[in-house]
Amino acid sequence: MEDSPTDEWPPTAVEQGQVHVWRSAGSTEKLSPERALLSTSVVQVSLGDHHGLLLAQGGRVFSFGELPWRALSVPLSAPVLEASLLGKAVTFVAAGGFHCGALSEQGSVFMWGENASGQCGLTERGTVENITVPEPSLVSVVDTEVIPPKVVQVIQLACGREHSLALSAQNELWAWGSGCQLGLVTSTFPVKKPQKVEHLAGRHVIQVACGAYHSLALVRTLPPQVYKTQNSPKMRERGPSPHRPMSDREELLSSDDAHYCPLGVELKDEVKTEASPRRQVPKPKSHPGRKSTDGSPGSRTIFLSEDGLSDNRLRNVSIGSWPESEGCADSGFQTDSSPRAQQLWMSDKNFPVEELESQHTAQTGETDSLSSHTSDDSYVSSVLSSDLMTSSYKNDSAGKRYTSSSIGLSGLYSSSPLCLEEIHLSLQSLKSSSLTNIHEKGSSAASRRRSLPGTPTHGSPQRHRLCACRPLSGGRVQAAASEAAGDGLPSLETEVWSWGRGSEGQLGHGDQLARLQPLCVKSLTGQEVIKVAAGSHHSLALTAHCRVYSWGSNISGQLGHVNIPVTVPQQIKLSDGLHVWDLSGGQSHSLLLADSDCVQPVLLYCGQQQQPLPVKTAMLRSLSSCQRSPNRAESYTVRPTQLCLDIEMGYISSVRSGGQMCAVLMNHNIRGFTSAIHELASKERRLYCWLISVGRLLLFRLRDRQSVSLLLGEQCTQLFSTLCETFVRLSALAGRHSTSLNYFLHSGHIRDVTSLSLLTHTEFFQDTYKKYCSAVDDFQVMGGFQSLHNLSVECLATQQTTLAQLCGSNQSVGGEVDLGSVFYWPLQQLHQYHRTLLRLTACYDVSTIEYQSLNQGCAQYESLSLSLLKQKKEAETTFLFWKTHCGKATEGLRLPQRRVVCESSNRSLTPQNAGRFSSHWFILFNDVLVHAQGTIPSKSFFSIHRIYHLSWLWVKPITEDDTGLCAIKITCPEEVFTLVASSPQEKNKWLRSLNQAVDRALGGSGERSPGPAAMSRMASYTFAADERLRDAQYTGGWLAGRLHGSGTLKWPDGRLYKGNFKNGLEDGYGECTIPNKESNKPDSYQGQWKEGRIHGFGKYKYASGEVYEGCFWEGQRHGYGMLSSGKLTRTSSSMFIGHWVHGRKTGYGVFDDITRGQKYMGLWLDDQRHGNAIVISQHGVYFEGTFRENKMSGPGLLVSEDETTFHGEFSDDWTVSGKGVLFLANGDSLDGMFSGEWSSGLKVVGLYTRPATSESESKEKQTPKLGQYVVPATQRWSCIFDECWSRLGCDAAGRGDRATAWGNIAVTITTARRQSPNVSKSQSKLLESLEFIPQYAEPVTTANYDRIRRYLCKACETPYHPLGWLVETLVTAYRMTYVGSDRRLLQQAVAEVKVYLTHFYSIVRFLFSGLQEDGSVLPEPASHSSNSRSNSMNEWQSVLVVSCSSLLLPLLLPRLYPPLFELYCQQEEQEEAQYWQRIITFNKQPDQSLLSFLEVQEKFWPHWMLILGEKKQIVSSSKDACFVSAVETLQQISTTFTPGDKLLVIQETFKELKAEANLSLHRDVLWCMDDLLPLFMYVVIRARIRNLKAEVSLIEDLMDPNIQHGEMGLMFTTLQACYFQIQKESMT
16 A cells, blocks of 8 residues: 655544444444544554544544433534543443443543442442443552552553453452452342452453453463462362473363353253253243343253262252343343354264355254344453562352342443352252362363362462363463563563353353452463453454454354354364454454455455445344344354445554444554554564464474484584574563554554664674574585475475465475474564655754654664675575585584685695695684694694684785795794785685684674774683693783783692783782692782782781791892781791891881890891891890990990890890990999809809989989980881982982873872772772872962872872872881880880981972972962062061971871870879879868969959850869860860870960950950969869870970971960979978
């Protein structure tokens, strides 16, 4: 059909969404449907018995037909608008027998129309006669099982004669109305409040459909694992496992025998035989206006049979006076022309079908009364969903009997349900309590028991049940797995459940019993049903492979077949080439929508044959026929016939039926949009049907043959199994995609094209096709199709021609099928995808989202199609190659995934300098390059061959020189060789092929232009020839054939290196593990490498337990390092930190011998103590002197714990030998010759001197001073600062390029942030901020000085920055030296801190060249300086002085504070004791007494104090009530670390003190020292500061000299004066 000429898009309402309605007929003449004339397009149409609903664009709803609840008759040409639904945004409509329903966008339900049976779900309002709802009214669907109750969102709706069903967004089913078709366990009718169908709890309901008095549900099959969990031991005893596959014969028998459900009800006059499932019951009492066919009284007898079929132990229960309306029991007379008689008549096998059809066409006579008087009670409303949800099953007991009388139009057909109380009593009287026929055997009975209501299942905490479904085959399990992978596509693993009346077999359970609760139709399980439809008394099911099953009433041929029995689903036979994709059932007809050979869909009809009438006339005739029971059947056909509609050409998107009406929704082809979608859906359906047929006829037959594994071999058998799996997954994808396209076409003409599955699941489509193509390619390469040829001919036998016809001429040759071509044929569908998406892009503007999405999808599918076709060609070429060069030698190279690229059989490529008589053959595959050589020039035989993996291959062209040599250089990890081509053309060919093959082997597309492949790559390799790396396996980065980048190297002996490489050697950071043969623990190293050796800073853990952390040089300890040794758990037996040279201790270092309890701090030489040093013992002995060859030798100074001091000559450790002086603690001295060991006793020859009283004052002058023999602080830890300079890229202190230093810092920070595994998130953010290099060259002024300080603070917080490493290492060395040391080391510790500041500041000044020297004044910025000149010269201005103390001490001292302050405390221990005693004494006095004692002037005495905001007077007995804020401020001095911070505390204390004094005097106080000192002294006493002398000494030693003589200096002097005054103050 040609596209519509209009260029408008989106299409107008006149062109899209057209509805055509006609009276059901199947004549061969052209039908002239009536068209609904609306100004807007129609999205959905729904038909009832005599009326219909139209859902138009914009959510507006229109009604037409007979509307008795409004006493209107509305023609189709002018439908009436449902005004009360305006603004509700209606998305779905459903028409029942005589009522209507609509859903809003929010999931609300609106019902109107006939409500005699509660089908509108509303509470009766007014009188009893008021049984209609004239206007749409809201029906609340509320889930009361949850707390609090929750309103249920409904997504679809279905309506029958006297009931309504709603499908929630949670895929749960809700019902209201009257009759057993509700599926509810209740005896109270009507049910006006929607209730959940608990028997379907725990199952995913996809779609529901309502007939006149029965219901259908399409349910997703439970996964196989659910069956396993549900199969209890008791259930296993009853029958075989539900997973056991059944044959088709067993399946049919099990379906036919499933006559009985304990809630099924059969009404009959006599016991029937097993062969006759039909029943006869008295006709109910006639209603007014209906012609009665029975004059019997209105009483009935119910016969209940345990097996429902042959058990004669029947019980009759007299119901008494039966109500006028019918319930679950169906009534009717049985005549010769009834379906029962027809079934017996057609059971004759010799009766020809053709004669039967002619008989049915001309047959007249009495019909079944039920089918007759309810033949117009048809309605189908089907709904679709793909959401998942589970529900619980609630066990509702049967209630009391309920009877009612109905008045109105529905009274002609209304019925009341069978009283469940009588059923319950009858069931109790049965001898056997079994839920099934006890005579049933095998899987049929067991399977049926799993379908029965009330059987335990996992879906509910109260009730559990098992699904009566067909076991999944292996292919179905694979398909189910693929469905899980493609979440969002429709499921094909479905079941059909039915319940309600079953008098005509419309439930499909093989009997004519009613079902009060849903029961699975077992014969349709596994048939991939995607839609169900219900007529009055027949049912239809559509499968994904376009098959249609029908069952139920066939009085008018509406089933489309004459198969027996009609109580189970039977397939409708259609002409070849017809693929049904939509269906609907009406009163006595069925309407099918199918694809044919033509472009547009065709309509198929089966049912009554009569002359077409106008719609209104048809409605009137239908209405009049409701009031009588026809006494003969009209003519009909039993096979679907094609309808010819006299309407404007268009594309039908859906069909609907209701009563005696049919309707189609049609769209015109605007810009080719409609035709493109229809063509895509048709092609996809045909593909799926083709896949199903090929799998059934060929693939699965071959798979099931036992000789396949012997024929193919182990490898090919695995490939064939993979092929079968991917074939099943592709089939499932095609089926699910075709189903989604069906839903897309049904969804209305305004569709979101971006919701197409091709666009939303592109990756899933591509992955499925890629895996399938790879499986076919691999099987083709290994010759699998050739091996299976004879077996396939044997399997097909007579069906060889059928398969050949199915495959067409392209896949068959001479009547025999080419297996390879058959399995490659589905790949053509990718081109169809590309073609369809390309056509759809023409419908949209390039700036729209739809165009961009379609264009992107079009490019993806085109690329995939071309790629797979290329792979197919490569596989075919490879197969021919192996076929040509077959032999034992080449067979070892044949792998499924390997493809041949090119080969040098024509001597196009030879090695350089090859022998004259040698034969060389190069074969390039997609993964390796093979070099075969030998002396026999035969390509099927060679003596040796070498394989070069392409991931290790580097290809480089050699520039042609004067010799004209066309050469290519090949680089491998351990070999480099040159190949010579026979011509420049061959060189270019091989060069291009090699580069593209290498690129594909590395994961690229292989489409890059000729040129060198990636020089840098990741690959794995095992070394064989290299001496150092022999047998080592490497995985990591490469560069031009050498190890480069990050990688892992592992040796067979257990050695392991993981880190960075450069030029084939370990270089950069790496971790190495070396096994130790003598111990079970290996040696390990983490740190820097250079040129294959340990070089730089790292940490080495030895198997012996020693740990060295420091610098290395060419594999040896060199520079700063710390070595701990010993076998203690947490501490080492000894620890050394200091300088190393070539693996030996040389230079300054600290050695802590934990075992001996001695600490050595001094110089070393070749691992021996040599030079000046200090030794401290755990007994408090202090020694400083010189060492030679690891012994005390020469002059030295030794101080014991009691301050006894010896100054003289030493010859060995603690051994005195020579001249010396011994100073006793009391001031006496002994001068002479000494010998002996200090700890055991000394021999003395000398002069003992006891000084006079006047000389005792000069005792301190005579005692030698400490520090004469120590290593100067400037010479300590130079190795640490040298390492820092080295990290900055300097050869020595200050010798280097500043830009290079900053570059090294940036590289170090970036590398640490990206590669270090132990970097936290906070550290990572800090490193990220440090990656930016500051403006280091600009002059430092007061404006940017703070910026430098902030940068240094950040740098010192992370050890990855060189300055941070420096601070951390200095702190480690300092603590190692002074933690737990003697108080005599205080001056050394203070001097060492000052040296740290000096060296540290020199590094900072090197980095920031604009920073001035220590003590310089920072200049003001240029703009600020000009402003300052205008100020008065007399105005005093503050200046900012650069000081290393103020800049760096806050970075260092907080980390060094604990050991340093501890030394201060030890030094001032005696004075501190006296001071604290005085503080305690002074604080015993009240405030006024203490102020008076300290001679504080009374004018400064406070008289009031504030306690919790309340002002109170200070009395004579008050304590700690004066100057409280100043006291609390001064107490904070103990919480600070640096002298600057402590001085700030003192300054704040003076401010608080002045503020309180001003408050007392009500004026500003000008202090003089006489007034200030006593008052400040009071504050110091009340502050009770411990170790105040240590605080004062620390401030005095480390205070910035620039502020020593300023305001803070004066305040500090005041504090000192207070301390000394307190020490000397009289206590009385």
